[in-house]
Amino acid sequence: MSKLTPVLSAHWDEADSFTIEAYTRHGGYTASKKALAMEPDAVIALVKDSGLRGRGGAGFPTGMKWGFIPQGDNKDHYLVVNADESEPGTCKDTPLLMANPHVLIEGCIIACHAIRAERAFIYIRGEVTHVVRRVNAAIADAYKAGHLGNGIDVTLHIGAGAYICGEETALLDSLEGFRGQPRLRPPFPAIAGLYARPTVVNNVESISSVPAIINNGAEWYQSMGTEKSKGATLYSLSGHVNNPGQFEAPLGITLREILELSGGVRNGHKLKFWTPGGSSTPLFTDAHLDIPLDYEGVSAAGSMLGTKALQIFDETTCVVRAVLRWTEFYKHESCGKCTPCREGTWWLVQILRDLENGTGSEADLEKLLDLCDNIMGRSFCALGDGATSPITSSIKYFRDEYIAHVTNGACPFDPVKSTLFVGAVN
Amino acid sequence: MATEQTLNQEVMQSIIKRYPRSRSAIMPLLHYVQSICGYVTNDGIEFISKLLEIETAEVSAVATFYTQYKRKPVGEYHVGVCTNTLCAVMGGDAIFAALKEHLDIENDGVTADGKVSLEHIECNAACDYAPVVMANWEFYDNQTVESAKTLVDGARAGKPPAPTRGPNHLVTYKEASAVLAGLDDGLAREGVQAGGPTLLGLKLSKEGK
Numbered sequence: 001m002s003k004l005t006p007v008l009s010a011h012w013d014e015a016d017s018f019t020i021e022a023y024t025r026h027g028g029y030t031a032s033k034k035a036l037a038m039e040p041d042a043v044i045a046l047v048k049d050s051g052l053r054g055r056g057g058a059g060f061p062t063g064m065k066w067g068f069i070p071q072g073d074n075k076d077h078y079l080v081v082n083a084d085e086s087e088p089g090t091c092k093d094t095p096l097l098m099a100n101p102h103v104l105i106e107g108c109i110i111a112c113h114a115i116r117a118e119r120a121f122i123y124i125r126g127e128v129t130h131v132v133r134r135v136n137a138a139i140a141d142a143y144k145a146g147h148l149g150n151g152i153d154v155t156l157h158i159g160a161g162a163y164i165c166g167e168e169t170a171l172l173d174s175l176e177g178f179r180g181q182p183r184l185r186p187p188f189p190a191i192a193g194l195y196a197r198p199t200v201v202n203n204v205e206s207i208s209s210v211p212a213i214i215n216n217g218a219e220w221y222q223s224m225g226t227e228k229s230k231g232a233t234l235y236s237l238s239g240h241v242n243n244p245g246q247f248e249a250p251l252g253i254t255l256r257e258i259l260e261l262s263g264g265v266r267n268g269h270k271l272k273f274w275t276p277g278g279s280s281t282p283l284f285t286d287a288h289l290d291i292p293l294d295y296e297g298v299s300a301a302g303s304m305l306g307t308k309a310l311q312i313f314d315e316t317t318c319v320v321r322a323v324l325r326w327t328e329f330y331k332h333e334s335c336g337k338c339t340p341c342r343e344g345t346w347w348l349v350q351i352l353r354d355l356e357n358g359t360g361s362e363a364d365l366e367k368l369l370d371l372c373d374n375i376m377g378r379s380f381c382a383l384g385d386g387a388t389s390p391i392t393s394s395i396k397y398f399r400d401e402y403i404a405h406v407t408n409g410a411c412p413f414d415p416v417k418s419t420l421f422v423g424a425v426n
Numbered sequence: 427m428a429t430e431q432t433l434n435q436e437v438m439q440s441i442i443k444r445y446p447r448s449r450s451a452i453m454p455l456l457h458y459v460q461s462i463c464g465y466v467t468n469d470g471i472e473f474i475s476k477l478l479e480i481e482t483a484e485v486s487a488v489a490t491f492y493t494q495y496k497r498k499p500v501g502e503y504h505v506g507v508c509t510n511t512l513c514a515v516m517g518g519d520a521i522f523a524a525l526k527e528h529l530d531i532e533n534d535g536v537t538a539d540g541k542v543s544l545e546h547i548e549c550n551a552a553c554d555y556a557p558v559v560m561a562n563w564e565f566y567d568n569q570t571v572e573s574a575k576t577l578v579d580g581a582r583a584g585k586p587p588a589p590t591r592g593p594n595h596l597v598t599y600k601e602a603s604a605v606l607a608g609l610d611d612g613l614a615r616e617g618v619q620a621g622g623p624t625l626l627g628l629k630l631s632k633e634g635k
Contacts, residue, residue, distance in 0.1 A: 322511045
């Protein structure tokens, strides 16, 4: 029996999978019909029972989040879908929306009904023109078919290139027409979110998982996954592997299993380090191949499941170069609001550049760790925390490699050997 | 030059009407200004501030925060090479270096004929297709130095190759900006629904793996 369980991806191989015709052909918009006939609280209870947890990285129980919205408060409520997929390595929501935007729209209808919201906003990143077209067309088709517009509206909001807007409160500020900068919490969005109204912010994959749960029941969803991490999810494999791609599997599958079924690390090479859930999750090595990739398993091993973005790097890759590049990313994307993150990421880059080009010293490693200590947990949001993850974890597992740069006076790696077209460039 | 005549009031009002509060329209309006002017002009900022009844400084503050809003003209085809870690390691750095040399421009530069501009970009959510190049924010998957050169040469000749996962032809920067303003260009049904890597897990499950 296959270890994979395609649900979200079940019909992606049909050429018209993104159309309303294809979605309806496979039972699309029956779950929303069913949910709209249920009491909103019963929908929340069902999603709670299913064990569905947030797929955007934090893993917060979805049904519980919905339950936080105050009821009978005579205020507008909002659902905001976070489609600002930008965490390095993360590439699941974008292909999902390209191949089947309707499952998200149906999920929005169900979630809006559950939290008594009349309007959902989908906040999509701006750097994906064709995905924007697909989602916009799907919304228009859902209106034409009468699925939207009868008490529930969906509005697409398109970002403009700011990683920080994937952070839920920065996203809300951005959606309100301001610079995307995180807010201090509390109040949490459930109390004062968009336009200071009770708001649920959920990831694309979380909301898209809801229609199948409504149709198949909480028990069906619970039958997949592990004790505390129920259901199936999209794992995205990329980097130095023979066959990268999307793999929908029950939570708890291991990297070893995914590599075995997909064809392994690229031929003639071996695994050096990898991220379990994007660049903000501490690095793993070949010692972590059998860690169950669920929220608890990854956390117990010292990292985070995050977005299940499995970025694989083989022995040709310089870990210092990799970490420097991620750090440059965090420095560039720091919104500037909080001093430890704004200044700290700048200093991290300066020191890492010296280390990478061989002009650093061994003492720089302690300075890096000290800086990380002063960034971690000291800002409004987790961007700065994320910036420290690759640094602290790489020093933990690859201190010798940092030292080798110092003693060599240069990077000991040949970057050409890491490229996909290594045979062609020489 | 953007003037109140070239920016369509009706379109802008329709964008504002999408939202319960008008200020929320600032981002799609800035994309719209780029779709008419090619970048965010001072006149465009002023016009948005009048429409939304906020200060020009408030519009500027937003326009300068987000990297997709350009304060100077970019090329008709704006090319972004992903140089975040994974793409960089797998060839993005080599591609970016080769394109700079080939086009004889630096990061954020525009060719003298105004056809192509170049920028190194952050992770674009297509890591299973690395190394990735974007042109007017359309996907060019699994790029090499050679394929990226073919892309920019085609763009300079007015005949860029079609995106890997996108419409049947590459739209211009202004046309893409209109899509990002939320306007329909009728191309949603063109192109593939998914590429090979997107479908790999599904394929393997059907094979019983």
